[in-house]
Amino acid sequence: MSTHYESHSILGRVVNELEETAIAILLGLMTLVTFINVVLRYGFNTGLIWGLEATSFLFAWLVLFGISYAVKVTAHLGVDAVIALFSDPVRRVLALFAGVVCILYAALVLKGAWDYWAPFAGLDATSGRWFPTGFANSRDQAWYEVVDIPIPEWLRWIEPVMNEGEAYEKLPRFIPYAILPFGAALLLFRFVQATIRIARGSATGLIVSHEAEDAIADVQHMNRED
Structure with a gap:
């Protein structure tokens, strides 16, 4: 069973509301369009x-919102068979190490996501192989469109800003692709948040889900009833 950690900071509460609202809206829209x-x-x-x-x-938006939200509610699955062999102080050190690794991973994902999305928004990608050292001029690809989705009329105001005044026939790609850096930033925020909880002692690790153990316990319980 996952543990739900409440955020006490204003930023944490805002992100919580954003993720939960976005997930609900995305599920609703997917259902409506399909129906x-x-x-x-x-x-x-x-x-x-x-x-x-x-x-x-x-x-795609739902998945990327869900990844960060699952970190928040510790719903990601993990294997802790080896970690369980150690004492609590050693587990905490290992959990902190895992948190730092996850933060570095999320930072790399964020850089890659920004570098991929930025040209579609007419912005510059970052320089540096692993971590950003600045910004490098990149080819403006803001005129790229999606395949089928028409641009809504209320978005026509972006044409002089993003497309040098030329009309878009379809939705510009930078709009749906914006979830890439945004989702990566949310993931980084959640890993930082989780690692701070471990450092403060309010959490024991990044993962507390034990679905395999729960499933085995359920089967054993059913067998006892038979």
């Missing part, structure tokens, strides 16, 4: 041309 497409296809022999692409983007 409408099914009704149109089987009831009227037509459909939303952009429905599949929109659902794919919504699912």
Whole structure:
């Protein structure tokens, strides 16, 4: 069973609300678009041309929000068979080490995500092989569009800003791709948050889920009832 750690800082509470609200909205939108497409296809022999692409983007956003949220609620699975052999002080040191490794990993992911997304937004990627040392000029790819999703009329104001005044026919890619650096930043924030909890002694590790053990216990309980 996962443990839910409440955030006491304003930033933590804001991120909590953002993640939970976004996950609920994304699930709702995916369900709505899929339902409408099914009704149109089987009831009227037509459909939303952009429905599949929109659902794919919504699912990608859901996954990236879910990764960071799962860190917060310690729902990621892990193997602790070796760690369980050590005493509590050693486990804490190992947990802190794991937290630092995860922070470094998330920082690398964030750099890669920014470097991939930035050209689509007309921004510069970072320089440096592993960690950013500055910004390097990159080719402006803000004119790139998605395949099927049309641009909503209320977004036309971005054309003079992002596309030198030329009209977009489809949604510019930098909008759905923005979840890449944003999701990576959320993941980094959650790993920092979790590591601080371990350092303060309010958590014992990054992972407290033991679904395999719970499943075995359930089976044993069922066998006893039989």
